[in-house]
Amino acid sequence: MTAPVRRVNVLDLAAAKRDRRPITMVTAYDWPTGRLVDGAGIDCVLVGDSVAMVVAGRSSTIPATLEQMIYHGEIVARAASRALVVVDLPFPLQHLGIRTAVESCARLLKETGCQAVKLEGTAGQADVIAGIAAAGIPVMGHVGLRPQAVHQLGGYRMQRNLEQLMNDARAAADAGAFAVLLECIPQEAARQITQAIGVPTIGIGAGPHCDGQVLVLHDLVGLSLDHVPKFVRAYADAKGVIGDGLERWRKDVVDGEFPGPRETLG
Numbered sequence: 108m109t110a111p112v113r114r115v116n117v118l119d120l121a122a123a124k125r126d127r128r129p130i131t132m133v134t135a136y137d138w139p140t141g142r143l144v145d146g147a148g149i150d151c152v153l154v155g156d157s158v159a160m161v162v163a164g165r166s167s168t169i170p171a172t173l174e175q176m177i178y179h180g181e182i183v184a185r186a187a188s189r190a191l192v193v194v195d196l197p198f199p200l201q202h203l204g205i206r207t208a209v210e211s212c213a214r215l216l217k218e219t220g221c222q223a224v225k226l227e228g229t230a231g232q233a234d235v236i237a238g239i240a241a242a243g244i245p246v247m248g249h250v251g252l253r254p255q256a257v258h259q260l261g262g263y264r265m266q267r268n269l270e271q272l273m274n275d276a277r278a279a280a281d282a283g284a285f286a287v288l289l290e291c292i293p294q295e296a297a298r299q300i301t302q303a304i305g306v307p308t309i310g311i312g313a314g315p316h317c318d319g320q321v322l323v324l325h326d327l328v329g330l331s332l333d334h335v336p337k338f339v340r341a342y343a344d345a346k347g348v349i350g351d352g353l354e355r356w357r358k359d360v361v362d363g364e365f366p367g368p369r370e371t372l373g
């Protein structure tokens with residue numbers, strides 16, 4: 108009899124920081140991608156609000172709704188048996204007061220079966236993080252480039268104000284976040300924050316000194332159809348593989364080669 112798989116939890120991530128073992132996190136949005144990310148031994152699966160851009164083709168993450176995050180989160184949480192599943196709180200629920208934020212995060216936890224939530228914010232959202240953590244919901248902060256604030260930040264650009272970055276990350280950690288995601292900040296800022304706070308940092312476009320790294324799955328496997336950020340390294344050419352398969356199938360149908368005897372049932 109095979110023993111049930113033990114799921115990664117927030118204490119494992121704390122231990123990983125202590126032991127200097129790099130933490131891995133990748134996004135997933137559906138059953139096959141959830142299964143694949145989990146099966147690759149990645150520590151955390153993030154059901155990011157990037158679903159609005161990557162899957163739905165929107166130009167920002169702002170349109171993502173709580174219902175959509177619940178829909179995708181529930182599928183991925185069922186697909187992943189080992190990884191810690193984190194679901195994004197969509198805009199603007201972390202800005203509508205502690206009660207709304209706790210209610211929304213509780214819905215994510217109850218209705219998806221995920222183990223944690225993530226929210227974008229500055230030090231101004233520390234009380235919200237504290238309220239969510241006090242409700243027993245593991246919460247990850249997200250500072251630096253906050254895509255939900257893209258219009259206020261003047262675009263998807265690197266955030267360089269070290270004092271503000273340090274302040275935001277410290278506030279999230281002090282409020283009870285179990286980890287803080289650092290997006291698009293200088294590597295020196297990420298190094299100093301990683302040293303200064305007691306919880307793991309997980310970076311994207313934040314250089315090598317974070318406790319862990321996260322990427323959007325479609326960027327990582329070469330399936331992104333539009334702009335790919337400079338900080339991405341593609342480890343596969345999924346776009347090429349899928350495109351090639353589609354072209355060859357179309358040609359076989361047109362040439363009368365598909366279906367052949369092997370694919371014909373009777």
Ligand code: KIV
Nearest residue numbers: 134155156157311321
């Ligand atoms: O929504 C998302 O995919 C994110 C990225 C930073 C990984 O938050």
